[in-house]
Amino acid sequence: GESVGLHLPTLSVQEGDNSIINCAYSNSASDYFIWYKQESGKGPQFIIDIRSNMDKRQGQRVTVLLNKTVKHLSLQIAATQPGDSAVYFCAEGSLNNLFFGTGTRLTVIP
């Protein structure tokens, strides 16, 4: 598969602070990007996605930024809560072919 990696394997943030999780990808032909959250022993949960014709998309407390020039994707979580503690995966490719990064573990400190 394509190479999708994360800059930080672990991230600890104080409750209430903002979190930023980064992801680098290598396939410039990818036109679809998505962030998932996975809690221990559970399947991935969709957070937010973005297509290559956009550079920013906002959801509830989350924002995804896409920089195609440097092939970089980030997930911003506002006012991080203890329930946000999980492993976050970025994935890139197309709707029929997603390649997942290795994951970043986010720990929220109460």
Place this chain on the structure above:
Amino acid sequence: GAVVSQHPSWVICKSGTSVKIECRSLDFQATTMFWYRQFPKQSLMLMATSNEGSKATYEQGVEKDKFLINHASLTLSTLTVTSAHPEDSSFYICSVKAGGRGDTQYFGPGTRLTVL
């Protein structure tokens, strides 16, 4: 988002037996379903793409005769791990492509397979 279920959620079996895992789309019809495998502390790896009414497309390195996929209806896809061995122990996760709901993939809760 779309509701996807998997059954069973956890299975323990002896080496050499076959195990069937079901993936169901509960609230819409899914023409395309995907099967992933996830080893501990690793990312998801796509095994195969399952299209209703046709043969599944397997990723390189995935044995189609060992991992049998049947997508017999728009709401059900099954993965059968034939003659399972300890190295097949993993977390198997399905996803569905929800064309009418933002056109993204929604994942099931996963099935943990432990082969003794």
